[in-house]
Amino acid sequence: MKSLRNICVNVGLAILLTACATPYDTEKSFWSFGKGFETAQIAPDSWQIxxxxxxxxxxxxxxxxxxxxxxxxxxxxxxPYFTFTNEQTYRDSVGQFGVGASSSNDLLWGSSxxxxxxxxxxxVTGLKSNTSNTGARVYDTNYIIGHISIED
Known part of the structure; x- marks a missing residue:
């Protein structure tokens, strides 16, 4: 009975933790279940995010x-400026698996x-001036920081 209670508490905690959007300051890790940011500098003026x-x-x-x-x-x-040299956004379906206990105390595994x-x-590539020969849109870093709110 105690293990069933522990399972219920853990499932409730997991549901509570997934009820909100992924916070902005989350770094991708095991503890964030693979959610969040990962950045790598790929050139002196460029990053992959x-x-x-x-x-x-x-x-x-x-x-x-x-x-x-x-x-x-x-x-x-x-x-002071930047441009995106490549951008890809996806919305994928991901299966989650759950655990349950039967009346004979056997564990049951399955997709939940x-x-x-x-x-x-x-x-993203940083730029020293507001001109770009690539034809891509150029963003002002100060404007973006001052006008994009993640609290909405």
């Missing part, structure tokens, strides 16, 4: 997170839910 959100993190929120993270990285490196994950991978 990936973000994976949970079911409650939609494409619009994912885009805001990635835009703000790009502006912060570029500002910290001394680039299907969740949607939103993921985005971008390559």
């Amino acid at each position: 990936s973000f994976v959100g949970n079911t409650n993190t939609d494409r619009a929120l994912t885009r805001k997170y990635v835009m703000l993270k790009s502006a912060e990285l570029c500002q910290k490196a001394g680039f 839910t299907i969740d949607k994950e939103t993921s985005s991978i971008v390559e």
